[in-house]
Amino acid sequence: MPLSASPVVRRVRLGVELRRLRRRESLTLEQVCAQLGWASTSKLSRIELGQSRPDLADVLDLLDVYAVPPHQRDDLIVIARDAATGRGWSKALGEMGERQRAYAELEAGAERIVEYQPALVPGLLQTPAYARLRVAAGALFADGVDVDADVRARAVRQKLLDRPDPPDYTALIDERACDPGGLPGEVWREQLRHLLALVERPRVTVRVMPCGASPGGGDPYPLAPFSYYAYPDPDDPRTVLVETLTTDLRLVAEADVARYEQMIERLLAAALPAEATVELLARRLGAAPVPRPREPHELHWSRASTGPGAPDARRDR
Numbered sequence: 001m002p003l004s005a006s007p008v009v010r011r012v013r014l015g016v017e018l019r020r021l022r023r024r025e026s027l028t029l030e031q032v033c034a035q036l037g038w039a040s041t042s043k044l045s046r047i048e049l050g051q052s053r054p055d056l057a058d059v060l061d062l063l064d065v066y067a068v069p070p071h072q073r074d075d076l077i078v079i080a081r082d083a084a085t086g087r088g089w090s091k092a093l094g095e096m097g098e099r100q101r102a103y104a105e106l107e108a109g110a111e112r113i114v115e116y117q118p119a120l121v122p123g124l125l126q127t128p129a130y131a132r133l134r135v136a137a138g139a140l141f142a143d144g145v146d147v148d149a150d151v152r153a154r155a156v157r158q159k160l161l162d163r164p165d166p167p168d169y170t171a172l173i174d175e176r177a178c179d180p181g182g183l184p185g186e187v188w189r190e191q192l193r194h195l196l197a198l199v200e201r202p203r204v205t206v207r208v209m210p211c212g213a214s215p216g217g218g219d220p221y222p223l224a225p226f227s228y229y230a231y232p233d234p235d236d237p238r239t240v241l242v243e244t245l246t247t248d249l250r251l252v253a254e255a256d257v258a259r260y261e262q263m264i265e266r267l268l269a270a271a272l273p274a275e276a277t278v279e280l281l282a283r284r285l286g287a288a289p290v291p292r293p294r295e296p297h298e299l300h301w302s303r304a305s306t307g308p309g310a311p312d313a314r315r316d317r
Helices: 007-024 029-036 042-048 056-065 070-084 087-093 098-107 128-139 147-162 185-198 254-270 274-287
Strands: 112-117 168-174 204-209 226-230 239-243 248-251
Touching: 007 042, 007 056, 007 070, 007 098, 007 239, 029 042, 029 056, 042 056, 056 070, 098 147, 098 226, 098 239, 098 248, 112 254, 128 147, 128 185, 168 254, 185 204, 185 274, 204 254, 204 274, 226 254, 239 254, 248 254
Parallel strands: 112 168, 168 204
Antiparallel strands: 112 226, 226 239, 239 248
């Protein structure tokens, strides 16, 4: 059963609403906590910042303090329940690591997703074989990575695109990601066929950024991959997740998100049209190396590997 709302986004939304209600009543953090008998203001501060999973009983107490009318109270209770998550989420996300879980929680319930990847195929579009090479490459730089579990978790996330009501999904990938580079030929051919099958879906779009193109105004491409999420409820915060080697930066401030929305529009203007992208992928498939038996050592990436198709040293999700 698809997960209908992102607890991460709903926590931020709940925090914004509760902070607004507190300020409407001209109450400080200290005054509210004193009324409720809470030991310190840190608990309320974390709720307002969307940094912790709220307890529904605590939210009900806050709504009492703020004298919220019934109709508004009911709406906020729904948001609070989404924000608190539950067993359904834990079961659905299962063995996901913390970083993949963060992406899955943002993807759930999204109405529109745009992903920009300058050097590889995004995780939601990867085949198991391609994903395995990517995860194994990243595991060289992180201890305790369970490659099999990570690949299975990625497959769970990919079910998002199989839902009866999938989001509008757009992948913006650099032309470098369309070359096999150091990948085994059979893996790359399978990945290309998979991409060509996915773009047949009405709500999946892949656009290639041609080499030498500019996203507008002479600006360079963004150096870091990022993902953008918008939700059906306009009051839920649009969110951008910027990928780095060691962690991911989540942006929800209106000014920050607006700048990424402007960049997305520039990237879309510079990218090949969807039809031209399909033609490019088909040409690359026709020119992809014919599969041949691989020696075991050829299936492993080393620090000396180079080329646009070689597994990237960054953590992949």
